[in-house]
Amino acid sequence: MSDTTMSMSHLLREAINGHAKARRTAFLGSSGDVTYAELGRLIDRHAAATRERGIRRGELVGIAAVKGADSIGAFLGTMQAGACPCFVEPRIGARAIAERMRAVGVRHLLLDGHTGLSREALAEEGISVHALAATPSSSYADDGITGGDRAMVLFTSGSTGRPKGVVLSHTNLRTNATGVLEHTGVTPADRLLHLMPLHHTNGVNNQLIVPLLAGASIVLTERFRAEEVIGHLRRHSPTYVTGVPTMYSRMLPYVRAGDAFPSLRFLRCGSAPITVAQHERFEEAFGVPLVVSYGLSEATCTSTMNPPGARRVGTVGTVLRDQRVRLFHPGTDRPVAPGASGEIRIGGPALMTGYLGAETDGPIVDGWLRTGDLGRFDSDGYLSITGRIKDVIIRGGENLSPALIEGELATHPAVRECCVVGRPDADLGEVPVAFVALHDPRAGLAAEELQELVRARLSHVYVPAEITMVDALPVNGVGKVDRVALRAALGG
Structure with missing residues (x-):
């Protein structure tokens, strides 16, 4: 009606x-x-x-x-x-x-x-x-x-x-x-x-x-x-x-x-x-x-x-x-x-x-x-x-999509896979941080280069506060990236 x-x-x-x-x-x-x-x-x-x-x-x-x-x-x-x-x-x-x-x-x-x-x-x-x-x-x-x-x-x-x-x-x-x-x-x-x-x-x-x-x-x-x-x-x-x-x-x-x-x-x-x-x-x-x-x-x-x-x-x-x-x-x-x-x-x-x-x-x-x-x-x-069972990062009251940031990071030819999660922050509540695995770990890609890539394509609030290079991303029992493990590594 x-x-x-x-x-x-x-x-x-x-x-x-x-x-x-x-x-x-x-x-x-x-x-x-x-x-x-x-x-x-x-x-x-x-x-x-x-x-x-x-x-x-x-x-x-x-x-x-x-x-x-x-x-x-x-x-x-x-x-x-x-x-x-x-x-x-x-x-x-x-x-x-x-x-x-x-x-x-x-x-x-x-x-x-x-x-x-x-x-x-x-x-x-x-x-x-x-x-x-x-x-x-x-x-x-x-x-x-x-x-x-x-x-x-x-x-x-x-x-x-x-x-x-x-x-x-x-x-x-x-x-x-x-x-x-x-x-x-x-x-x-x-x-x-x-x-x-x-x-x-x-x-x-x-x-x-x-x-x-x-x-x-x-x-x-x-x-x-x-x-x-x-x-x-x-x-x-x-x-x-x-x-x-x-x-x-x-x-x-x-x-x-x-x-x-x-x-x-x-x-x-x-x-x-x-x-x-x-x-x-x-x-x-x-x-x-x-x-x-x-x-x-x-x-x-x-x-x-x-x-x-x-x-x-x-x-x-x-x-x-x-x-x-x-x-x-x-x-x-x-x-x-x-x-x-x-x-x-x-x-x-x-x-x-x-x-x-x-x-x-x-x-x-x-x-x-x-x-x-x-x-x-x-x-x-x-x-x-x-608690929260969803992945959205809330930075200073703004909802940030991890997938949106990951999509931009993945456009870099040196990036094999990446995952973005929220890290607790005393000022903003949460900030996005990224874990990145490279095709060639010896390539020496600087975190600042990836941050500038995101900054150039998205609003500054999406720029990861920190980027950590890893050999591979952790996965759970069904083969999905284990975001819980990554957040735990940050103390979040």
Whole structure:
């Protein structure tokens, strides 16, 4: 049965109109303040521009732009016109952007003039490139959009290394937003310091949609720079900040003894593991509760979260409204006993509608998203993460595919085989490291040459922090490379 509930665009339009009448401010930052009334008009004009470009309802539209009111207006306007937007990471370059877009079927790209990307290079890759510009004064809203329609796409590669898109519906976005709003209690009195990139699910779902629904103000920072964040805290007086453990770790050296941030009421943290010691250090430095959460892009964004007034260190909180989180014996349909550890599976209306792109078995089986993570509930319903059974490396909140790095290393003619695993890192949580076997061990290939090869073809975050030359990679009983043994050799 189709989902005919109200679309996220309709809900946002109603909320923004109400906040405009109350004369509230939507965005603050170096480019100047933007009121909710101005934001509403900007979204309308971008929606009209979408229609004028001939982009059809449900069609996918990429957006490569720096973070700002105009790129956000373009994203929400594209959605309001009935199309399906997705932010792409501009720093990966024209070729990689085109590969991702072709993989999931995105033909249109909105490009602003501040990314450094060449419109000509993208066009040569077969992409229909449009300037990121709104129409002067017209507006458009597709009021036929329902909850089941496509709302946005998130790029991911997972453990396969092949680009694919996570398709989220309007109902997915609404479910996440209402659950996060209820858990955090965000109101018009709040002010969020926006640090995450827009191509990250948290950067859109929890740091744009949630505060805009609530009527809060958002302080926009173009990129995360640790040395600048403390200045933003003093200058803009945000009431909460959302980041990943690496961000908070890098802020600590800039917090002076005796610093106080009276406007803050909590910090949010997710997207990567955090230790109890880190948690306690962050709370001591900033003087407010750190609210840890958990979720996957395939379940929109957030499925569990610590309430700001009742957080428990060492846990990722309680389950959000309208979502289901249960624990099963890995590889089976048998739930674990109360208090026991099991594979975390997520159900409910926040689950994606599916993948676009790479052919792969979907992770949703019988209505449950199999996360590959292990966890345990306490008697009060707080979930703790106890391990991970998947191979994805989480570096500073970014999911890195070992297969993607291995694919680039293997292109070197001297490399016979290679394997990339995650090594624990005090700052980033994990970093990729590579084990490489050569056709001729006497060839004397330098690790730096392989690192430069990866750096030239992928974003810098994929460059192995260390490359170890081995005679051969260890294998398990069925002949597969034994990643467990390699991680054990690193102490991970």
